[in-house]
Amino acid sequence: MSDLKLRLLIIMTAAWRRRYAIVIPMLIMPIIAYAIGAMTPPKYRSHTSMLIQETAKMNPS
Template sequence: MGTIIWGNIYRFIEIIWRRRYYLGISIILAVLIASLISMVTPKRYGSHTSILVQESSLLNPFLEDLSVSFNLEDRMVALRVLVHSRHILFTVA
């Protein structure tokens, strides 16, 4: 059993030694290509988020808490309540 394992390991090392140039060239090429790509790509990335607000969600009582009111005064009151909540104050403190 041990000789079979060592025989397989020896055969594997022999195969790698015969193909050493292919392995070395592929590693060098991978490093060069990765370096070239890192130099070419932009250093700053931009991202954006789109939020879809549907008016039908305002009519659904289950989504009333998640819906966004189009009335600015109602939104300011809700934001003040949110800011004064313990949950937000503990994270700020």
């Protein structure tokens, strides 16, 4: 067996041993994200204030 095949076998074996730690978050996180998205308000309000300085008075001091 080449070194690359051996490394891939080790990585796949480790991933198989940790399969629940890999798959469970992928199944639970979309459900949690949907629940948080459903609880937030659908419309947002925002406002912006702009400070426009006169050209004759460019020095703020």
